[in-house]
Amino acid sequence: MTQNNKFYESVEEVAPGRTFLDSSELVINMGPQHPSTHGVLRVILKLDGEKVLGLDCVIGYLHRGVEKIAENRTWAQFNPYVDRLDYVAAVSNGLGYCLAVEKLLAVEVPKRAQYLRVILTELNRLASHQVWLGTHVLDIGAVTPLFYAFRDRELILEVFEKYCGARLTTHAFRIGGCRWDAYEGFAEEVRKTCDFIVPKIAEYGELITGNRIWVERTKGVGVLSGDDCKALGVTGPMLRGAGVRWDVRKAQPYSSYDDFEFDIPIGAAGDTFDRYMVRLEEMRQSIRIIRQAVDGLPEGPLMAKVPKMLKPPAGEVYQNIEAPKGELGYYVVSDGGPQPYRVRVRPPSFINLQALEKMVKGQLVADVVAVIGTLDIVLGEVDR
């Protein structure tokens, strides 16, 4: 597989016979099997000693062709595949797809189903942020927060398991509402989970936020200004970390998010430390939303009137939601048939990953690892 691209002209190709030690710069391969690339991402780094001169991301190792599969499944059958996109935040993917198809069908989801969806999506955001926290801090060297984060995440997975029968790829929602009602003891268990996690977030802060090594490793690293974010299409905690107060749940409210009041944390300098603080604050806000949603859970039906064999009228819709990684969008085109004509997933990780080169140029190798962590990418979503 010859790389016919100028970037790969490492020394071997330019002057065969001379080893990589003779050249002034070092082309090293980080990934696809590497401890800190959060999945099968291969980054080809051009180093001058420790400084990064340039990098090229090679992705596609986890490409399963989800969008092609969508064209060969019926609308309801494609729902479980959507969980496999960002497998850490499966519930949010499911919510996005269901909302898109419901918009196509112009169907109104009952209030109770909307509240249940909000509770589960926010719990999933918490779980996703905990996975991010664990792996991000592990890449920078502290091994312990990973285990604390996963211990807290276990409670959330327990709720998912009891509610929809699976921990990770939940397939929790159906087009038109929710399939299961809240199992008895659901409210208490969710409240207990929230009460358990709030002091734990403070404990992460105690262990990491104050730590001078952490502050030195993250302050001023991987800076991305607000305008760069907008130009590159970077959304989610990355954008908020850069000081832009924009969240799809507030800008384009969906699934009755406007019933809850929560605020959007923003950073100032747009560096790794600000994004870290933004995500921690987001976890607290999610808990606030969950508490309001659980208290206000209305009675009522769970499913809207949706025919068994869905045949949405021909047309196209773009529905986006605030996934833990950023703005997750579904551009769905229907030709009136039982199968989607085209499902395009707007993957936040894929678009955020584009900013890696801009954030890391000129920094050190250790910062590449820190920036990949702060991007919070999941390769299932990058490669689709």
Place this chain on the structure above:
Amino acid sequence: MADAPEEKKLEQTETKPETSSAPGAPEAASAAPATALAPAAPAAAAPALPTPPAPKPAAKPWECELTQRLKHVYGSGLRDAAEYVGQKYIAVDGSIAHEVLRILHDDEGYDMLSDLTCVHWPKDERPFEVVWILYCFAKNTYVRVKARYAEGEEAPTATNLWPGANWMEREVFDMFGLRFAGHPDLRRILLPEDWQGHPLRKDYDIRQQDNEWVRKNLGIESGQ
């Protein structure tokens, strides 16, 4: 796990109702069903439902100051400006797509290219419909710009307006084979460099890559 395509072909031909779009505009976005024709589909789909289903959402023409200006400037170039289920979109001619994007980016303040993708309509003589989804932070509004390109034609790149379009255009090239003029580094992004064919085309056949691989590596004709 790729699914055998012939079963899909059978599915696709027999059920795809070709709702003819507004008479006279041949390449109007066939996705936007004509408002005038009496919609036949919903009645047949749910005969047993006692209550008639919600009125089938239809594309209402979208008139505003921006569309006037565009119509005034480009006349027939602006194919269609409509709003479907509350989402505004304009379909433009391929050649003027870049100017429209530039106007939207500079004057209208659409500072984020949320998404750029392509839909393949094999029946059309301009099969590739490129869709730009733009977002304006100030006005908190989304707008979709659609343009159609023929087989060998090159779409204009949006990387000079929004650098974020870089990888998205590479992916459209990788999946559909639609080249983008002026793209700094147009090569495959998800599939290996020497992959044969473009998967997301409707007429894509997975066996074509297998045969190629077998021929290249084993030197024999694939038995499939």
Place this chain on the structure above:
Amino acid sequence: MKVVALLRKVFLLDLFAGLAVTFRHQTPGAIVTEQYPLERPTLAPRYRGQPKLVKDPLTGEILCNACGACALACPEKLITVESERDPQTKKKVLTGYRFDLSRCMFCGLCEEACPTEALDLTPEYELALYSREGMVFEREQMENGLQRKVYEK
């Protein structure tokens, strides 16, 4: 407040705060690990694990009327239902039922599509098997679960 910050920095208080957190976690009570083979977790009743053909508790024969709705609903088309028409009752009787577990993603669509609640994904999660062919469950495996010798050390 500069002085206090300086003193904190000089006397490494932030490092000690971190050390205190890890030290605090050493109590045996904080340990969450479950020793799997000794302590086996019981999963939620709704857990989507090993599929089973439900038997009618009274009559003992299976509820499935061989309608094939599950085979249609499955995104991966893993289920094959064979049936033949019983001449007297003119109703289809199930003869063969194959469920290919090797590619199943436990999405539960088959369970939903079944009109007679005959197919149920049980919370049984120990599905390791010895051969790829073994992963294709035949009818009797579907009815009375996996007959597998569980070794007691």
Place this chain on the structure above:
Amino acid sequence: MKQALFGYLQSKVTPGEAGDMLWATIYVLLVFAGVALAVLFMNWFERKVMAHMQVRMGPMRVGPHGLLQPIADALKLLLKEDVMPEKSDKLVFWFAPVAVCMTAFTAMLVVPFGRAHAITDMNIGVVFMLGVSSLSVLSIMMAGWSSNSHYPLLGGLRAGAQMVSYEIAMGLAVVSAVMLTSMSTGTGSLSMMEIVNQQFQQGRWFAFSFFPLGFIGFVVFAIAMVAETNRAPFDLPEAESELVAGYMTEYSGFRWSLFFLSEYTAMIAVSSIAVTLWLGGWLRPFPNLLSGHRWDLAFSWGPAFVALATAALCFFYVIKMSSIRAMRLNRLGLAALAAVLGALGLLMLLPPVASRIQDIFWFSIKVAGFMYLYVWYRTTFPRYRFDQLMKIGWKVLLPVSLGVVVLTALVGVRHELLPLVWRVR
């Protein structure tokens, strides 16, 4: 003949000094076996302590509470095929782990475990240890270079730069401690035995003499020592997340275990320097303050108390362990261990045994304390970036240790400056 053989036992001097080659070799073997055993125990200890700090259990399957895990690891590493990369520089690749092990173990030559319990006692003891431990930098760079691949090269270079720059801070801290030895006799000494005796005569551990200065010197050494052995916040040469495993990436099997062995030995060697210089080597706590027969007796039961305490703990866990058939063997093993420790504890109560054991016990308890610190750091702290690491090495530790040396000298010479600090007898 008997006199020749056992003549040495009466003398109060280390075998090296007494020139008795037989006992010197016996001591060498004893120390080598002791350190190897300590490394095995350290492997288990680190995994268990780190696990408990991370709300998990650590090895539990191989032997009761994973006690046989280190043996299983050692066996595995022996049996595993150790790959030698085809394009690597074969000779240097082979020699690197050997060299790193050699340097790590020769540093143990002058470590004073007890009054006369050391292999030898050179009059340049401390400098010898520092010199030999700085040799290990060479072998790590050899390992990094000879693997002929990117990550080890980066790891090796990083190790080279890091260890060289932290040795200076360590050296200066040692100088400040050695200066303290000259307070009572006017002439300082580098020999490890002598340093401990000085601390006994001056009646105070050097960490607490000239109050702030000795302690600052001790803290500087403690930080530099962690960087010297590439551990915890400074483990950049083998940073998993960036360089996969740094200079050890290409090693596997027995060669890798040699690196592993030498890392722990270096940790023990460096912390034994710290214990000897600042925490009064084998002296029991408060030798002068709480002197007198009764206190001596009480402290001499220290080792017995620790042995009995661990025996009780093992016994407690034997009862707590689940009683199903699978765990029967483990329970048996643990009960046997509890019995052995109990017997040892009782044996240590006897006065003749107690007095001999005491020195070695107090020394190893202090070194064990340092080991616990190493593991504690590794669990808690993230990793420094390489330029920050060098910044701390050169811009923080070096000036501080220089200041300590100068101030100790000033305070030492001009006694009248003493009102600032405690008066020295």
